[in-house]
Amino acid sequence: xxxxxxxxxxxxxxxxxxxxxxxxxxxxxxxxxxxxxxxxxxxxxxxxxxxxxxxxxxxxxxxxxxxxxxxxxxxxxxxxxxxxxxxxxxxxxxxxxxxxxxxxxxxxxxxxxxxxxxxxxxxxxxxxxxxxxxxxxxxxxxxxxxxxxxxxxxxxxxxxxxxxxxxxxxxxxxxxxxxxxxxxxxxxxxxxxxxxxxxxxxxxxxxxxxxxxxxxxxxxxxxxxxxxxxxxxxxxxxxxxxxxxxxxxxxxxxxxxxxxxxxxxxxxxxxxxxxxxxxxxxxxxxxxxx
Amino acid sequence: xxxxxxxxxxxxxxxxxxxxxxxxxxxxxxxxxxxxxxxxxxxxxxxxxxxxxxxxxxxxxxxxxxxxxxxxxxxxxxxxxxxxxxxxxxxxxxxxxxxxxxxxxxxxxxxxxxxxxxxxxxxxxxxxxxxxxxxxxxxxxxxxxxxxxxxxxxxxxxxxxxxxxxxxxxxxxxxxxxxxxxxxxxxxxxxxxxxxxxxxxxxxxxxxxxxxxxxxxxxxxxxxxxxxxxxxxxxxxxxxxxxxxxxxxxxxxxxxxxxxxxxxxxxxxxxxxxxxxxxxxxxxxxxxxxxxxxxxxxxxxxxxxxxxxxxxxxxxxxxxxxxxxxxxxxxxxxxxxxxxxxxxxxxxxxxxxxxxxxxxxxxxxxxxxxxxxxxxxxxxxxxxxxxxxxxxxxxxxxxxxxxxxxxxxxxxxxxxxxxxxxxxxxxxxxxxxxxx
Numbered sequence: 001x002x003x004x005x006x007x008x009x010x011x012x013x014x015x016x017x018x019x020x021x022x023x024x025x026x027x028x029x030x031x032x033x034x035x036x037x038x039x040x041x042x043x044x045x046x047x048x049x050x051x052x053x054x055x056x057x058x059x060x061x062x063x064x065x066x067x068x069x070x071x072x073x074x075x076x077x078x079x080x081x082x083x084x085x086x087x088x089x090x091x092x093x094x095x096x097x098x099x100x101x102x103x104x105x106x107x108x109x110x111x112x113x114x115x116x117x118x119x120x121x122x123x124x125x126x127x128x129x130x131x132x133x134x135x136x137x138x139x140x141x142x143x144x145x146x147x148x149x150x151x152x153x154x155x156x157x158x159x160x161x162x163x164x165x166x167x168x169x170x171x172x173x174x175x176x177x178x179x180x181x182x183x184x185x186x187x188x189x190x191x192x193x194x195x196x197x198x199x200x201x202x203x204x205x206x207x208x209x210x211x212x213x214x215x216x217x218x219x220x221x222x223x224x225x226x227x228x229x230x231x232x233x234x235x236x237x238x239x240x241x242x243x244x245x246x247x248x249x250x251x252x253x254x255x256x257x258x259x260x261x262x263x264x265x266x267x268x269x270x271x272x273x274x275x276x277x278x279x280x281x282x283x284x285x286x287x288x289x290x
Numbered sequence: 291x292x293x294x295x296x297x298x299x300x301x302x303x304x305x306x307x308x309x310x311x312x313x314x315x316x317x318x319x320x321x322x323x324x325x326x327x328x329x330x331x332x333x334x335x336x337x338x339x340x341x342x343x344x345x346x347x348x349x350x351x352x353x354x355x356x357x358x359x360x361x362x363x364x365x366x367x368x369x370x371x372x373x374x375x376x377x378x379x380x381x382x383x384x385x386x387x388x389x390x391x392x393x394x395x396x397x398x399x400x401x402x403x404x405x406x407x408x409x410x411x412x413x414x415x416x417x418x419x420x421x422x423x424x425x426x427x428x429x430x431x432x433x434x435x436x437x438x439x440x441x442x443x444x445x446x447x448x449x450x451x452x453x454x455x456x457x458x459x460x461x462x463x464x465x466x467x468x469x470x471x472x473x474x475x476x477x478x479x480x481x482x483x484x485x486x487x488x489x490x491x492x493x494x495x496x497x498x499x500x501x502x503x504x505x506x507x508x509x510x511x512x513x514x515x516x517x518x519x520x521x522x523x524x525x526x527x528x529x530x531x532x533x534x535x536x537x538x539x540x541x542x543x544x545x546x547x548x549x550x551x552x553x554x555x556x557x558x559x560x561x562x563x564x565x566x567x568x569x570x571x572x573x574x575x576x577x578x579x580x581x582x583x584x585x586x587x588x589x590x591x592x593x594x595x596x597x598x599x600x601x602x603x604x605x606x607x608x609x610x611x612x613x614x615x616x617x618x619x620x621x622x623x624x625x626x627x628x629x630x631x632x633x634x635x636x637x638x639x640x641x642x643x644x645x646x647x648x649x650x651x652x653x654x655x656x657x658x659x660x661x662x663x664x665x666x667x668x669x670x671x672x673x674x675x676x677x678x679x680x681x682x683x684x685x686x687x688x689x690x691x692x693x694x695x696x697x698x699x700x701x702x703x704x705x706x707x708x709x710x711x712x713x714x715x716x717x718x719x720x721x722x723x724x725x726x
Contacts, residue, residue: 062467088679091671116681128676132697141690142680149681181694198680 040101041066041206041237042087047098056082057153058262059098064206067234071248071273072241074259080241081125084095084210087239089115102206107154116142117149121204123195125211130182135194138182139164139201139282146202167200171227189220207231208239209258213247225250245277260285292326294350299436305439310405311412321425321435328429340555340614340646341585346528351470351500353437354382361463361494363389369459369492369522372707376401377457378442383471385440398450399485403443404474413502413620415443418476422506423534426512430530430556432688434472434504446483448510455486455705462492462524466499475505479513481538486516486705487530491551495526498553503531511538511565516546518708523551525582532558539565539594546703547574548712560589563597563625574603574701578611578643585614592655593627604699605636606692607643614646619660621653628655630664637695639671689721 042064044122049057056079064070072080086093087100089112100107107115130138136157143163144154155163168175171193183191192212209228213221228238228251240251248256248270256272257264258281265284266272276284299307299322308315330347359381366379366389379389385403392401392564400407407415426431442458460473479485491501492538501523509515523529529552536636537543545559561570574609576584590599605613636645649662669691677687696716703709 070615088673091675111684112675112678113681113683113687116679122679124676124679128673130676130691130694132694132701138677138680138690141686142677142682145681145683145686202680 019242042143043101045099048096050096051093056262066237069238069253071253071256072259078259079262080259081210084208084241087208117146119205121199121202121207123209123212127183127191127195129184131184133182134179135182136178143201167197170200170230171197172223188215191218192224196224200231206237210241213242236264246271248273303561308683310408313416315434317420318436321432322423325429325432326448330429345554354466354469356384359386361707369490371711374665375455375457380460380463381679382466398447399452400445402443404443407443422536423504430502431532433503434502437472438474444477448480449482451484455488457488459490462497462499463494464497467497470500473503477507479509479515481510482512484514488518491518492522494583496524496526498526500528500612505533507535509537509541509543513541514542516544519547521549521551527552529555537563540567542569544571549576554583556585558587562591562593564593566595568597570599572601573699575696576605578613579608582611587616589618592628594625596627601632602699603634608639612643612644616648618650621655621658623654625655628658630660634664636666636706692720693717
């Protein structure tokens with residue numbers, strides 16, 4: 001799980017179920033490991049991003065290896081949600097300089113849907129309601145788009161129902177949820193669980209959870225966190241964006257980064273989160289003058 | 291521009307138009323004189339400000355020579371929706387008994403052609419026909435009244451609940467080219483009765499013709515009428531339709547108007563809430579492309595206490611199409627405790643598409659709750675991003691959201707096979723995918 005295991009885990013990640021491997025000629029380019037960058041899942045270098053004329057990210061650098069869980073913490077307005085959204089390709093932000101490499105590829109060059117097809121997933125802080133489209137249709141459409149991108153056959157509604165049964169159990173949702181419109185009229189907790197359900201269905205390589213804990217009561221928090229933990233794998237990396245340490249009691253990170261005013265002001269192990277819990281953010285903000 | 295119709299009317303009055311009880315030719319003559327006096331509406335008329343009927347007015351649509359059709363049921367398959375429904379099929383304005391099927395209706399329910407009803411119950415017809423659909427200031431209604439041929443008369447007696455929908459399907463084919471059809475419908479749902487009526491307009495091919503329909507509807511005390519109008523005329527055709535409703539105490543009138551056809555269409559749905567506790571729900575969806583023009587006008591008159599009206603109209607416009615929605619609500623001084631809500635939303639899919647929307651509330655009572663809202667816009671960025679972030683490509687994401695926009699109003703259709711048919715229609719139109 002930790003950095004020193006990085007080299008080993010690359011090998012692990014190559015242990016696909018042989019029956020599901022398409023001929024190499026059909027592999028998307030992102031499947032083909034490149035010698036120097038293969039180790040890294042995500043490499044962010046001196047990233048600057050703006051919303052309109054306002055610069056929000058002011059030089060972020062961060063490297064994430066396969067299997068690692070990184071927590072991004074920070075006070076309101078520090079830019080942590082912006083970072084999550086920029087990774088997923090939110091159209092409201094403009095990257096003004098810097099790079100993001102995802103499995104050695106230029107992530108910023110990909111449209112949002114291509115990023116998703118390549119294995120990037122963002123659990124939204126505010127999941128969007130889509131009245132009129134059922135969860136079942138939406139999830140299957142997304143699932144099939146990802147299969148198509150991998151050169152696999154699409155699944156029909158009956159097959160998909162089977163797949164869903166196990167996924168629903170993971171987030172303790174019942175199947176009536178599938179016939180409801182996407183997030184429409186869902187409670188805060190249901191919306192967040194629905195995000196994790198989507199993550200379970202789409203099986204990303206890089207999952208970014210944007211304040212998934214906000215607005216959750218303790219039971220919903222437990223369900224969501226357990227769902228995420230069950231999805232932890234040696235070849236799946238997770239970025240947990242959160243304001244509070246609470247979620248990190250459940251989803252234990254390998255690294256914690258503190259963001260303030262668009263920069264990472266401190267990085268450390270999981271104990272940093274506990275320190276923040278005890279001392280707040282102020283002691284970290286003074287040195288950068290915020 | 292009304293002159294060519296004078297010759298046609300003279301010819302019609304001498305042949306066919308003079309049939310029936312003596313008051314009928316008088317009514318026709320009176321209606322035609324009125325049409326000749328006021329002429330086709332122009333954009334100077336407030337009610338027609340955004341819709342020019344010049345393409346209709348500058349042509350002379352002729353009566354269609356009655357001829358038995360060669361169409362078979364399988365030709366009608368796309369519009370039948372459900373085989374179990376009672377149905378009356380008109381081809382090019384003429385009732386086709388062999389394509390129709392309404393013998394399973396309860397014996398007490400009267401469904402007949404206008405000429406049959408005039409033979410059997412002339413006095414009853416006289417009491418209703420032309421009394422609801424006024425033509426003093428409505429040229430198209432006057433024209434319909436002058437030329438109406440074999441209309442449909444539906445009478446649901448007191449307390450009778452008709453479970454299976456009644457479908458009135460009008461189909462035009464190449465033989466309708468250049469012709470005018472003036473369908474007339476009279477529906478009387480007596481106290482405590484219930485009926486679901488589906489009125490569809492469709493075409494085979496793309497003939498150019500004019501359908502000028504008038505429906506007069508009376509919903510008695512405690513009665514309920516669900517009235518679906520599905521307009522899928524030829525894209526080279528013209529459609530003008532007026533539905534005039536009166537509602538008794540505690541009655542329910544639900545209207546759903548779907549419009550996807552015709553080069554130019556105008557749909558009027560007018561209801562008068564005459565008795566306490568009545569409810570009117572007027573919903574609609576129009577889907578336009580190319581140079582299509584669709585105008586919907588609703589008018590709800592709250593003339594009694596404690597009535598509710600709900601309106602939801604949505605439009606999806608692509609190409610250089612033009613949509614118009616004009617929703618009028620009147621609250622009479624006696625209509626205290628009125629609860630009215632009107633919502634109108636349009637989605638523009640192209641730069642050249644255009645919508646004009648005009649809500650009009652005239653409230654003369656003080657203890658009322660009336661709201662209206664209109665939005666015109668394009669697909670929003672955030673839902674698009676949400677779908678894309680799940681791997682759904684930009685084109686499919688837009689299509690899915692366009693469908694979702696329509697689905698909100700399609701959900702109000704209470705007959706399952708009709709709702710499914712329209713949902714599938716819209717879904718496949720925008721996504722080029724299959725909706726299972």
